[in-house]
Amino acid sequence: MTEKTQRTVVVTGGSRGIGRTICCELAAPGTTVYFNYFNPGDPEGEAAAAADTEKMVAERGAEAKSSAVDVSSTEDVTAFFSGILKDTGRIDVLVNNAGITRDGLLVRMKEAVWDMVLEINLKGAFRCTKIAGKAMMKQHSGRIVNIASISGVLGSAGQANYAASKAGLIALTKVTARELAPRGVTANAIAPGYIITDMTATLPEDVKAEYLKQIPLGRGGTPDDIAKTVNFLASEDAAYITGQVIHINGGMYM
Numbered sequence: 001m002t003e004k005t006q007r008t009v010v011v012t013g014g015s016r017g018i019g020r021t022i023c024c025e026l027a028a029p030g031t032t033v034y035f036n037y038f039n040p041g042d043p044e045g046e047a048a049a050a051a052d053t054e055k056m057v058a059e060r061g062a063e064a065k066s067s068a069v070d071v072s073s074t075e076d077v078t079a080f081f082s083g084i085l086k087d088t089g090r091i092d093v094l095v096n097n098a099g100i101t102r103d104g105l106l107v108r109m110k111e112a113v114w115d116m117v118l119e120i121n122l123k124g125a126f127r128c129t130k131i132a133g134k135a136m137m138k139q140h141s142g143r144i145v146n147i148a149s150i151s152g153v154l155g156s157a158g159q160a161n162y163a164a165s166k167a168g169l170i171a172l173t174k175v176t177a178r179e180l181a182p183r184g185v186t187a188n189a190i191a192p193g194y195i196i197t198d199m200t201a202t203l204p205e206d207v208k209a210e211y212l213k214q215i216p217l218g219r220g221g222t223p224d225d226i227a228k229t230v231n232f233l234a235s236e237d238a239a240y241i242t243g244q245v246i247h248i249n250g251g252m253y254m
């Protein structure tokens, strides 16, 4: 760890959307925010988006380092965390945020599409937690926050793969919480409802209107609505909270 670095934060999928806002919210002087992204379809666009996140984090007085790392590759993830541990010797906060949707009706869903979503959303978090959790256990401290989804609780139609991955992530959170608690490490999940990001931008207008009808607070959520709670769960103030699922959805599920 360099003299300047007091806290190491790792956020998966920090190039845009909720992940970018989490990187900014966790940025404070003395913190280094490591984040990854992965979009083989648009490597240049994503690298530019990641550079923007780095800039935004720097404006908040922290340092940011981004890498193109696919969470569905054990090799990539292992190299990513080895580099971080070599740099700083510790991991204080891990936010498993990277996620994708590939929606479709269950009876028509191809196995490859099921596997892709589970590999990234669930096994990706398992890969990262395994390595970061080990480092945190050695330190006797650490915070893990997993970004699940309302879909993992409601079982939204058209999202068999996504809902299963997020329900699995909630179960993984609880196991992590139980196994790491004796070493002072907490693990919690956040289950966002309908949040306005690139992920939901492509939804048909009638689907968005239907979501809004189901939200008592009458609006879609913002990445800020999620990032503020991540920051709280990652703080000392949340030391006695572990194994919980925090629902942030404007009342869509209660």
Ligand code: NAP
Residues within 6 Å of the ligand: 012, 013, 014, 015, 016, 017, 018, 019, 036, 037, 038, 039, 046, 069, 070, 071, 072, 096, 097, 098, 099, 100, 120, 147, 148, 149, 150, 191, 192, 193, 194, 195, 196, 197, 198, 199, 200
């Ligand atoms: P987003 O705007 O699509 O951003 C997703 C992020 O994940 C991007 O940075 C993306 O990087 C990264 N990512 C995707 N596949 C990856 C991979 N294989 N390896 C590494 N990084 C990868 O999505 P978002 O709306 O911010 O969602 C963030 C999280 O919140 C997800 O887990 C999502 O399931 C969850 N969530 C979102 C909503 C919502 O309404 N938006 C609701 C509930 C839960 P690239 O662009 O480089 O691929």
